[in-house]
Amino acid sequence: MRPFSLRVFVPSGDPTGVLIATRDDGIGKATIFSRSLLGEVKGRKEWNLPGIYLLVGPSKLYIGEGDPVGKRLEDHAAKKAFWERALYFTAETRLNKAHIQHLESKLVKLAQEAGVVPLDNGNTPQAPALGEEEYAFVENVLADLLLMLPLLGYPQFEASEVAAASSDEEVDAPHAAATGKRRAAYSAMPRGLLFHSTSKDARATIETVDGGVLLKAGSIVASEPAPSFDVWMPKYAQMRRQLIESGVIDAQDGRLVVKQDQFFSSASGAATVVRGVSSNADGWIGADGQNLGDLLRQWKQKNFC
Structure with a gap:
């Protein structure tokens, strides 16, 4: 892991309002908002981009993707009553449909593995086939996103126990x-x-x-x-x-x-x-x-x- 800075922009000046989070070395941005602010978020350009999103309630989590992401969020506002806060992640010109489907699939599996909160997802989406370079790119995006989420109040992907590191100086010799x-x-x-x-x-x-x-x-x-x-x-x-x-x-x-x-x-x-x-x-x-x-x-x- 390398050091990084996480910047949170508050467009309205109200810390309980819409928040926009970006990494200093990242490629995209996370938009965080409460259900009551859905109408305000619809006016942002990120609403019309491909993206991955999380819907969070008191004891449930839903993970999805949309292209554009806004249409899916609007559907869930009408059909899913459990969620109170949402986060969606977009990267203008960088994330396409296959990328966000890959992110959705991996996040669902990671949340299932962590077992921190029940998922509202009815199935486990399958990741699309990606070439070696595209796969490496989107996995780097996922790694950056997983570092951001706990800092933004979304710890649902952190397992209670991290896999044991090697005790024989073998897994990744540092020097x-x-x-x-x-x-x-x-x-x-x-x-x-x-x-x-x-x-x-x-x-x-x-x-x-x-x-x-x-x-x-x-x-x-x-x-x-x-x-x-x-x-x-x-x-x-x-x-x-x-x-x-x-x-x-x-x-x-x-x-x-x-x-x-x-x-x-x-x-x-x-x-x-x-x-x-x-x-x-x-x-x-x-x-x-x-x-x-x-x-x-x-x-x-x-x-x-």
């Missing part, structure tokens, strides 16, 4: 020294050790090699990553997509199967791609029952403490 330690730890281990991991619909095997591990052909990868995977683990989400697009991971009998051995510089990276959620090396278990995370920590303690 060259840590990367060097990691490589040295793997290089010092005997070659050819096998470790296995089983979780939900994933079942995989890795083998220790010089400088890292091999995810073995025949391993089964989780068919669907966690909804928050792209947000919190973008590096491995992108790696997972590339491996699927290249055919290294391919569909077979309704499952995602690793078709050829794939090198990873860390066991946690392999576990994260396999499980589709932030993972560490502790989940890789050897034939003697010892996990790979403990072996790596023992090596680091011996050599760097």
